[in-house]
Ligand SMILES: Nc1ncnc2c1ncn2[C@@H]1O[C@H](COP(=O)(O)OP(=O)(O)OP(=O)(O)O)[C@@H](O)[C@H]1O
């Protein structure tokens with residue numbers, strides 16, 4: 001006997017309910033109980049919330065919650081093929097880029113790659129302490145035999161951050177120009193940022209095979225693109241109105257205004273966004289290794305899976321070191337832009 | 345009394361007619377009420393619209409400095425931004441060289457802003473990420489002039505405003521006065537006839553401000569631009585203006601030759617406004633003199649028509665029984681008795697007060 005039988009009897013719906021009774025899927029409670037190895041087929045106990053499941057027990061016509069999740073599953077399965085036709089070719093270049101960068105970074109001999117990366121650090125940061133720190137960090141990673149995995153992680157970060165900037169800056173500019181777009185865009189960005197990172201992977205795993213590198217590429221980009229968009233939008237909106245007015249008064253076209261005034265003046269903010277984007281893509285690297293991303297994340301994962309505490313901790317330390325290197329370098333670059341542009 | 349007022353024989357370069365600006369969501373609906381004369385506070389209370397400008401008619405003549413003066417919120421910035429259509433009017437027409445600015449399409453408007461009008465801003469509005477040289481060259485860069493050509497032109501004007509050698513600096517490395525010199529150089533580089541200056545010197549301290557006013561007078565003596573200058577400072581207005589327009593709450597209270605406004609204020613508001621100025625320093629001999637002088641008439645000396653009363657008093661060494669011959673370009677044009685000079689120093693009562701006083 002179910003708790004809510006009386007309600008349906010009183011409403012005179014018993015016949016409607018019992019017509020065509022069949023076995024539905026499991027209830028949520030059964031599902032959870034199964035996972036815990038217990039039996040939940042009890043109708044005694046306190047009065048449950050009149051949820052879909054408990055109403056279903058009393059009346060077969062009421063759908064179960066599991067049917068909803070099953071429906072979503074079916075939706076994805078049905079949509080999968082048509083979505084794949086569109087998305088697969090669109091995202092294929094991402095796989096190529098990630099694989100290409102990985103190949104480039106891992107097959108280049110270290111005595112070429114590391115000096116190049118150190119030179120790059122110097123070129124963007126123009127800061128001696130930062131460059132020395134980066135060089136020492138590489139030396140340390142090399143000394144503990146983690147150079148190759150660290151460099152693999154770095155290649156993923158480079159590709160994803162580059163794409164985030166390419167995608168995020170134009171979207172941010174569009175949002176700063178159209179209030180309507182900003183209004184609809186901000187909730188989407190909020191969603192992307194608050195969604196637990198694992199949840200990203202769910203629809204992606206459905207759509208693409210786990211062995212394709214674009215899978216983690218998309219997950220990282222979706223998660224990490226948010227700050228670039230936000231800060232580009234903010235940066236352009238914060239550009240001094242007086243300067244914009246001067247640009248108008250001297251007859252600049254909107255294109256001239258964008259490239260000669262708005263983007264240069266918003267650059268410090270955009271760079272701050274890029275810095276955050278780098279940090280966020282690094283945060284996704286461990287999760288991405290769940291779906292075959294190479295690099296330090298794989299070692300962390302192994303540490304968790306096989307309880308190889310030392311392996312996990314050292315790889316974690318490597319990630320922290322990478323994070324600090326990237327952060328210091330991009331912050332130094334940001335400071336450099338800021339000084340030559342200081343207005344106030 | 346002579347009227348060296350703006351030369352009305354030539355066509356004005358800019359002609360503003362029946363200009364209204366109402367800020368709010370549906371200005372066209374409120375316009376009839378405003379045209380009927382509903383007051384600014386009433387419009388705000390009843391329709392939640394702000395009357396920015398009401399019934400503005402001004403003729404701006406080529407080669408002259410027209411100063412628009414008024415207190416904060418009187419609509420000066422709104423007015424000057426209509427000239428290059430940074431603000432759209434609610435109704436009215438603005439003719440520049442006979443061409444209606446309101447009927448221009450986007451390309452014509454850009455052409456007007458690029459080549460015929462330049463602007464100097466209160467807060468300088470320089471591009472902080474560009475060097476001083478690039479900033480001064482910006483109007484030519486917009487017109488896609490080659491770099492070496494525009495830099496040469498910018499260099500020339502930077503030198504002219506006293507910033508030789510500062511080309512490679514950035515604006516934030518310069519003092520306010522120097523930054524505004526860059527602003528002026530930028531406007532001059534555009535080589536436009538018309539210069540709009542919105543409180544260009546208001547952010548500067550008094551000494552620098554005087555320097556800049558002198559610089560502007562000097563440049564104007566050479567270049568004869570059509571300048572529209574906005575200020576809330578009467579001394580500055582009197583120093584620079586050929587034609588003075590006084591705004592209050594978006595309406596013109598009085599406009600004309602500044603000396604004439606000083607001698608014949610038509611509104612108690614203007615009387616209050618001019619009450620505190622040093623009349624001896626701003627009134628000129630030509631304003632106070634009697635026109636015409638017999639060739640054989642006895643005088644105690646000569647003064648120039650443009651001399652201030654202060655300098656005439658100094659010439660007379662304080663004596664009040666002297667008479668001077670007033671000269672302009674070597675010709676005697678009138679005579680000036682010290683009695684008239686002293687009388688002119690007494691602030692005029694407004695026509696309004698005069699009326700109530702005699703009744
Ligand atoms: N965008 C706007 N929306 C609504 N009202 C406005 C707007 N711009 C100006 N106003 C109103 O128009 C009036 C004139 O403003 P304006 O800025 O032209 O004054 P101003 O004479 O330049 O003053 P200031 O000396 O402070 O610069 C003010 O009452 C102001 O509140």
Ligand SMILES: [Mg+2]
Nearest residue numbers: 420421422543
């Ligand atoms: Mg103003």
